[in-house]
Amino acid sequence: MSDHDISLTVNGRKVARRVPARRTLLDFLRSDLGLTGTHAGCEHGVCGACTVMIDGVAMRSCLTFAVQMDGHAVTTVEGVANEDGSFHPVQQALHDNHGLQCGFCTPGIVMSLLSLTEGEQKASREEVLDAMSGHICRCTGYQGLHKAIAQLTEATHG
Amino acid sequence: MADQLSAAPRFVGQSVGRKENKRFLTGRGRYVDDFVEAGMLHAAILRSPLARANITVDASAARELPGVWAVYTAADINDMFEPLVSVFGDAGPFGVRTVLAESQVSYVGDPIAIAIAEDRYLAEDALELIEVDYDPLDAVASISAAKSSPSCIPGRDTNLAFEMSLALPGSKEAFDAAATVVTARIAQGRISPSPMEGRGIISNPIMDGKLEVRLSSQNPHAAKSFIARSLRMQENHVRVMSPDIGGAFGQKFGVNRDFLATIAASLKLRRPVKWIEDKPEALQAGGHGRAEELELSIALDASGTMLATHFKVDDNGGADPVSAPGGLTQLMAMIHTGAYNIPTMMADCKAYFTNTCGSTAYRGPWAGETLIREITVDKAARAIGMDPVEFRRRNTVTQWPHKLPMGLMIDDVSPLETLERTVEKIGYAEFRAEQAKAREQGRYLGIGFGLCIEPTAISPGGGTDTAEVRIETTGKITAVLTCHSQGHSVETTMAQIIADEMGVDVNDVTIAFGDTDSITSGSGAGGSRQAVVAGGAAHIASGLLREKVFKLAAHFLQTEPDGLKLEGGSVVGSGPSAPSITLAALGKAANVATLTLPEGMEAGLTARYCYTPPPFTFANACHAAIVEADPGTGLVKVLRYVVAEDCGVMLNPAVVEGQIAGGVIQGIGNALWEEQHYDEGGNPSAGTYKDYILPISNDAPTIEYVHVCTPSKTPTGAKGVGEGGAIVGTPTIFNAVMDALAPFDPEFEQLPLTPSRILAGLRKTG
Numbered sequence: 001m002s003d004h005d006i007s008l009t010v011n012g013r014k015v016a017r018r019v020p021a022r023r024t025l026l027d028f029l030r031s032d033l034g035l036t037g038t039h040a041g042c043e044h045g046v047c048g049a050c051t052v053m054i055d056g057v058a059m060r061s062c063l064t065f066a067v068q069m070d071g072h073a074v075t076t077v078e079g080v081a082n083e084d085g086s087f088h089p090v091q092q093a094l095h096d097n098h099g100l101q102c103g104f105c106t107p108g109i110v111m112s113l114l115s116l117t118e119g120e121q122k123a124s125r126e127e128v129l130d131a132m133s134g135h136i137c138r139c140t141g142y143q144g145l146h147k148a149i150a151q152l153t154e155a156t157h158g
Numbered sequence: 159m160a161d162q163l164s165a166a167p168r169f170v171g172q173s174v175g176r177k178e179n180k181r182f183l184t185g186r187g188r189y190v191d192d193f194v195e196a197g198m199l200h201a202a203i204l205r206s207p208l209a210r211a212n213i214t215v216d217a218s219a220a221r222e223l224p225g226v227w228a229v230y231t232a233a234d235i236n237d238m239f240e241p242l243v244s245v246f247g248d249a250g251p252f253g254v255r256t257v258l259a260e261s262q263v264s265y266v267g268d269p270i271a272i273a274i275a276e277d278r279y280l281a282e283d284a285l286e287l288i289e290v291d292y293d294p295l296d297a298v299a300s301i302s303a304a305k306s307s308p309s310c311i312p313g314r315d316t317n318l319a320f321e322m323s324l325a326l327p328g329s330k331e332a333f334d335a336a337a338t339v340v341t342a343r344i345a346q347g348r349i350s351p352s353p354m355e356g357r358g359i360i361s362n363p364i365m366d367g368k369l370e371v372r373l374s375s376q377n378p379h380a381a382k383s384f385i386a387r388s389l390r391m392q393e394n395h396v397r398v399m400s401p402d403i404g405g406a407f408g409q410k411f412g413v414n415r416d417f418l419a420t421i422a423a424s425l426k427l428r429r430p431v432k433w434i435e436d437k438p439e440a441l442q443a444g445g446h447g448r449a450e451e452l453e454l455s456i457a458l459d460a461s462g463t464m465l466a467t468h469f470k471v472d473d474n475g476g477a478d479p480v481s482a483p484g485g486l487t488q489l490m491a492m493i494h495t496g497a498y499n500i501p502t503m504m505a506d507c508k509a510y511f512t513n514t515c516g517s518t519a520y521r522g523p524w525a526g527e528t529l530i531r532e533i534t535v536d537k538a539a540r541a542i543g544m545d546p547v548e549f550r551r552r553n554t555v556t557q558w559p560h561k562l563p564m565g566l567m568i569d570d571v572s573p574l575e576t577l578e579r580t581v582e583k584i585g586y587a588e589f590r591a592e593q594a595k596a597r598e599q600g601r602y603l604g605i606g607f608g609l610c611i612e613p614t615a616i617s618p619g620g621g622t623d624t625a626e627v628r629i630e631t632t633g634k635i636t637a638v639l640t641c642h643s644q645g646h647s648v649e650t651t652m653a654q655i656i657a658d659e660m661g662v663d664v665n666d667v668t669i670a671f672g673d674t675d676s677i678t679s680g681s682g683a684g685g686s687r688q689a690v691v692a693g694g695a696a697h698i699a700s701g702l703l704r705e706k707v708f709k710l711a712a713h714f715l716q717t718e719p720d721g722l723k724l725e726g727g728s729v730v731g732s733g734p735s736a737p738s739i740t741l742a743a744l745g746k747a748a749n750v751a752t753l754t755l756p757e758g759m760e761a762g763l764t765a766r767y768c769y770t771p772p773p774f775t776f777a778n779a780c781h782a783a784i785v786e787a788d789p790g791t792g793l794v795k796v797l798r799y800v801v802a803e804d805c806g807v808m809l810n811p812a813v814v815e816g817q818i819a820g821g822v823i824q825g826i827g828n829a830l831w832e833e834q835h836y837d838e839g840g841n842p843s844a845g846t847y848k849d850y851i852l853p854i855s856n857d858a859p860t861i862e863y864v865h866v867c868t869p870s871k872t873p874t875g876a877k878g879v880g881e882g883g884a885i886v887g888t889p890t891i892f893n894a895v896m897d898a899l900a901p902f903d904p905e906f907e908q909l910p911l912t913p914s915r916i917l918a919g920l921r922k923t924g
Contacts, residue, residue, distance in 0.1 A: 094183060
């Protein structure tokens with residue numbers, strides 16, 4: 001098993017580490033960097049709890065190796081709120097609409113919603129609803145998520 | 159009380175935004191896997207790939223791997239424990255009673271060895287080096303196989319775990335005299351509870367023979383007792399801390415063998431050891447719910463009035479259930495007549511051990527009684543040519559309290575009202591017209607109803623919860639409770655209760671729970687109990703604290719306690735001058751400036767109350783669903799879903815609706831998709847969430863709510879609401895599918911209603 005030097009940006013800070021080739025980005029974020037907001041759900045790419053943004057695009061950190069991140073920019077749920085600690089509109093929409101209960105799947109949902117509603121190509125309500133089928137929430141019955149999506153797409157398109 | 163507070167409740171009944179959300183939305187929640195202890199090692203567990211086999215294990219190569227601290231098998235750790243018993247403490251009948259499998263494995267997933275290493279990757283490497291010789295034996299994987307086979311679990315004489323049979327007076331005669339007898343059968347799909355956070359533990363042996371455990375648990379107090387008893391330790395030498403829990407749904411009620419193996423490793427190595435379940439382990443070995451086969455017969459007179467029932471259930475307890483199998487079948491029999499006026503009954507309840515994963519609690523573990531009853535009620539209505547709503551209306555009890563056939567008294571419920579409100583909300587008459595029109599166009603719409611009385615806050619053996627409420631030096635309020643949250647929002651709802659009782663802002667109340675060293679024994683989360691029991695304790699403790707506050711305030715205001723009021727964080731006297739003193743001033747006097755207290759008064763401002771609820775507090779609901787079923791593909795789409803629920807006083811409507819919605823979508827999953835199937839050899843079909851189909855957001859209909867309020871006679875007036883959605887959601891969908899496909903004369907006797915089962919169950923070509 002080989003170790004590799006990687007340099008990347010995580011939530012705007014430069015990070016340099018030496019990692020084993022087999023370490024997932026999920027374990028790297030959680031164990032090496034202490035960013036425990038990204039959660040290990042199914043670890044086989046189905047549930048979406050581990051979703052982070054890589055260069056602005058939502059990706060599964062459980063299916064990504066840390067060594068692949070050399071030279072890339074990673075954003076995790078810890079990097080989403082405003083500098084004064086207030087909620088980003090995605091977080092606010094989930095809060096306003098009772099979009100979370102136990103909170104375990106929530107960081108991944110925040111990251112996917114962020115990647116879908118920010119940036120130049122804003123997705124429509126239908127596109128966001130469809131894309132969020134990649135996240136399993138066992139608590140809420142998705143009612144609050146649906147309302148949050150309506151709130152977010154109304155704000156971006158209205 | 160009313161005259162001691164400024165106005166009507168200000169926070170109870172409001173959808174106060176959740177206090178929990180800030181940390182969860184910013185990635186600052188703390189679940190078991192987020193904790194790191196100095197010197198912590200990591201565990202991985204080797205599990206049997208066969209359902210039943212004699213085994214010999216050689217772990218010597220694994221132990222030589224660099225970075226591996228230990229590999230333990232049954233011979234190394236089983237002697238540290240008492241023979242395992244039910245999580246409730248009763249000895250049996252029980253299945254596998256050892257922590258690791260000894261000479262025989264009993265299901266796919268049975269734990270054989272535990273490897274401890276510097277990180278999880280190395281621990282999993284070690285598992286690959288353990289050599290196990292398996293000598294396969296015939297597996298007993300189903301209830302029918304269990305009935306006809308010798309014992310399949312080491313140390314047991316028979317596969318039969320439990321048996322109860324009863325025929326109440328008049329029941330046989332009622333069946334003999336019946337104009338019609340209608341019988342329905344259904345076998346449930348086995349449910350993996352599937353909380354998104356798996357099970358997890360960090361076991362940390364600290365100084366002086368004490369053990370600290372961080373555990374993903376619904377009830378750390380019960381876990382503490384179980385661990386201490388199993389290890390022959392003094393109970394108050396075990397501390398269980400359950401931080402944020404990523405869902406549980408009953409699965410995290412027990413202490414599993416995996417947890418005990420991890421504790422054993424930590425004790426032997428004198429190091430903290432973490433074990434985190436992955437999802438393939440959860441699906442194989444994390445416990446299954448609903449593994450039962452049900453049958454119900456209803457005897458009717460010529461006018462369609464129910465005369466008697468005969469309820470039958472066979473429960474598959476698996477190999478290592480967390481509680482003695484069969485216990486719940488008695489509850490099913492007791493309450494299976496639900497809201498209907500059924501004077502007498504028979505019941506035959508049995509439970510079996512098999513070579514499958516052990517049963518665990520799952521959201522409304524007795525739900526089978528509602529499933530089979532509501533299915534049979536619809537079938538009976540069809541059999542006698544009566545509309546299913548009219549048939550329910552005719553047979554629903556209208557006079558409460560009402561005594562069920564086995565003697566249980568039910569009160570404070572409103573089933574008929576919830577039925578009528580559901581019929582109105584969904585527009586039943588209009589739907590029948592729409593359905594007829596759609597059929598002309600070759601589209602098959604259907605409507606299903608489910609009517610349910612839900613026993614909540616089940617506490618027949620006592621089942622207390624405690625609240626300790628105190629006023630801090632600053633006048634802010636802290637409450638420590640024995641409840642817990644796996645998404646239940648108790649940090650918000652309990653603060654709402656206390657804020658109202660103490661006349662303060664909800665943000666001035668902070669709730670703590672989940673640490674067995676911080677408060678005495680309690681019941682945690684489970685059985686839809688928290689609003690009633692922990693809420694009751696918080697309510698009463700706050701009242702006791704208020705009396706103490708008034709007594710101290712009267713001293714400073716030089717008046718009598720009578721006539722004082724709490725409002726806006728101050729105690730206010732009566733009369734034109736309305737003298738007042740803030741809780742901050744009282745908190746400082748009571749906790750710090752104690753020389754200013756009246757002579758002989760105890761310092762501090764704390765009240766605690768241990769509340770024993772009634773044995774049952776009943777909630778009720780009626781659900782209705784409209785589905786479209788495709789007789790060509792077998793696919794079902796849920797188009798509308800209405801819930802009329804009576805959970806008494808709603809502490810927080812958003813939280814109530816969240817609990818209902820989560821339950822309903824699980825109920826739909828139970829009806830249409832979710833199943834861990836075993837073949838005859840005991841091989842489970844689902845290894846990942848690609849095979850075990852959980853509901854996703856596109857599947858979820860918008861839930862439409864009607865709230866009916868019949869307060870309970872408990873301190874908060876609340877009733878539980880956590881499980882009803884999952885209980886009655888499943889038969890509601892089943893009945894809707896049956897209605898949609900009625901032209902094809904469908905018969906379904908196995909859940910979930912997958913497309914292939916639906917196509918196979920159509921007995922006519924339409």
